[in-house]
Amino acid sequence: MEAFQLLSRGGARFDKQRFKSDVQLFNKAPSGEAKVKGVAISHDAQLPPELDFFKYAKASTGKRKAGDKESDAHVESKPAKLERKRRKIEDESKDDHSGAEEEVSPIQKHRVTSKGSDVPTPITTFEDLRERYGVSSRLLSNLSDNSYKYPTGIQAHGIPILLERRDLAAISPTGTGKTLAYLTPIMSALGSPISSRKNDGGHGARAVILAPTRELAHQIHNECLKLAAGRKWRVVLFSKATASTLSDKNVRDKVDIIISTPLRLVASIQEGKLELNNVQHLVLDEADRMLDSEFLSQVQEVIAACTHPDIQKAVFSATLPAGAEKLAMGILRNPIRIIVGLKDTPLPLIAQTLTYVADDASKLPSLLTYLSQPYNPPLLVFTSTQPRTTSLAEELTMNGIPNVDCLHAGMTKKERDDAVGRMRRGESWVMVTTEVMARGMDFKGIREVINYDFPTSVQSYVHRIGRTGRAGREGKAVTYFTDDDAPFLKAIANVLLQSGSSVPEWILKLPKPSKIKRRQMGKVKRADTVNAARKIGRSDAIKKRDMIAGSKRRKEKELREADKDNSVGAEDRLDASGA
DNA sequence: AAAAAAC
Numbered sequence: 001m002e003a004f005q006l007l008s009r010g011g012a013r014f015d016k017q018r019f020k021s022d023v024q025l026f027n028k029a030p031s032g033e034a035k036v037k038g039v040a041i042s043h044d045a046q047l048p049p050e051l052d053f054f055k056y057a058k059a060s061t062g063k064r065k066a067g068d069k070e071s072d073a074h075v076e077s078k079p080a081k082l083e084r085k086r087r088k089i090e091d092e093s094k095d096d097h098s099g100a101e102e103e104v105s106p107i108q109k110h111r112v113t114s115k116g117s118d119v120p121t122p123i124t125t126f127e128d129l130r131e132r133y134g135v136s137s138r139l140l141s142n143l144s145d146n147s148y149k150y151p152t153g154i155q156a157h158g159i160p161i162l163l164e165r166r167d168l169a170a171i172s173p174t175g176t177g178k179t180l181a182y183l184t185p186i187m188s189a190l191g192s193p194i195s196s197r198k199n200d201g202g203h204g205a206r207a208v209i210l211a212p213t214r215e216l217a218h219q220i221h222n223e224c225l226k227l228a229a230g231r232k233w234r235v236v237l238f239s240k241a242t243a244s245t246l247s248d249k250n251v252r253d254k255v256d257i258i259i260s261t262p263l264r265l266v267a268s269i270q271e272g273k274l275e276l277n278n279v280q281h282l283v284l285d286e287a288d289r290m291l292d293s294e295f296l297s298q299v300q301e302v303i304a305a306c307t308h309p310d311i312q313k314a315v316f317s318a319t320l321p322a323g324a325e326k327l328a329m330g331i332l333r334n335p336i337r338i339i340v341g342l343k344d345t346p347l348p349l350i351a352q353t354l355t356y357v358a359d360d361a362s363k364l365p366s367l368l369t370y371l372s373q374p375y376n377p378p379l380l381v382f383t384s385t386q387p388r389t390t391s392l393a394e395e396l397t398m399n400g401i402p403n404v405d406c407l408h409a410g411m412t413k414k415e416r417d418d419a420v421g422r423m424r425r426g427e428s429w430v431m432v433t434t435e436v437m438a439r440g441m442d443f444k445g446i447r448e449v450i451n452y453d454f455p456t457s458v459q460s461y462v463h464r465i466g467r468t469g470r471a472g473r474e475g476k477a478v479t480y481f482t483d484d485d486a487p488f489l490k491a492i493a494n495v496l497l498q499s500g501s502s503v504p505e506w507i508l509k510l511p512k513p514s515k516i517k518r519r520q521m522g523k524v525k526r527a528d529t530v531n532a533a534r535k536i537g538r539s540d541a542i543k544k545r546d547m548i549a550g551s552k553r554r555k556e557k558e559l560r561e562a563d564k565d566n567s568v569g570a571e572d573r574l575d576a577s578g579a
Numbered sequence: 580a581a582a583a584a585a586c
Contacts, residue, residue, distance in 0.1 A: 213584065240586085263585035295585070384582065409584055435583045456581050488580085 116336030174466025287315035348500035377429035384453035403429035
């Protein structure tokens, strides 16, 4: 029963029908298509046993069995301890001017913290929205028609806040229904389509949603259309084509919601083809990405163009580093901030492993070996650059891996759309991609993510592996690392620990260099990594002995360094982001 | 810290 609830409220984008067809597809495959070696058939149409994807909120249940056998020196997570530490840090960083920080949600099991004045009570069912805020039956039935039966944590807390017209910064893990958490209140607040009104005063779109990639904007648009069913809402996915149509006043004045990437919008504003002075709701999805240096000025320009005095702004993400949060809070007016679960932390139902591959040349053989054994398609493989994405996809295909696809932003719009289409239909078994797919994309079938190239930040890691384990389903994430990745290994390892996956002990024993020293120390750490990694595969006795000796040596070294440089503490930093 | 993505 509970399992069913979790699945069905499954977040914004769960689509039972599609999932079903995926499973059928995979079930069919081997009998028909000459037994493709190594492709596991997924019969798990039933629910995974552990749907409580916020179990880490409960003190000590976050442990995951150490299923990987590279080393017997595995360290299990200590969620309770970490959470205590984090709470302390959060308490200390509370802003003076803000209202009371309070623990809410006795009903929901997962922990939700909110900051800000007069935080509205969360809802328990979508039906509450009718009584409390007069949300229309049409909107509510559109929700239930799409199998959104119960609000997720972010929806239960976020929707009332937005309906009370407050500004909001919302942080909630990947795959927990953030899209619906902002679309529902916006649709409700807009009331009725502009086209159905006589004279409303004001022209142009009343809501704008910004996302960092075309694919994500497209997906948000699809979600919005689900909620818009049955009425003549004009929800525009902004593109080159729509940009020119929108310069026609008659069209423009009938638009309700614009969903776009920032630069596209800025281009139209600068050409004088678009005015945003009637925008009363502005959402930044993947807020930390939207506020990073490359997007910031564009986003600021959009914000500046939204001149309506009563504009409501909201930012959403699974990660929000301190710098981005500061920026966000500066943009918002008397904001409420809510955090579901732990910030910058993946869901514990994603089983994560770190795999040592000595160097770049060893990655392809490792992946081929991996693909020669049973795996769960579709598999998402992340690389660091577009050329690497292309060539890896080619290599895999040449090595006989079936249904390999690739997607990066260097491809044409059509190529990109086609690739996403194949992915959605379950035709891709291995999708090689760049950071473009790292955020927001919701492919229900993805059970495994491979970080072929090491992610360049904790945020990137969290979002990449968050393509799996969505809407209460389990997932698996494998991350390759080479000697060159050593400087950032420990930060990622801490993320694994924090979210209930185990990490070989030697990784945690790696010295923690100060930021300044990181580059110079690359060599030192590299040697350390190699030595420690080489021990894998030796006999257990030798391994253990070496580990202990090695960790002692490292400890001593660490202490010596700590004497010289106070910024290197013996205590692991909790915030693994290092930002 | 650094590439990718945005047109």
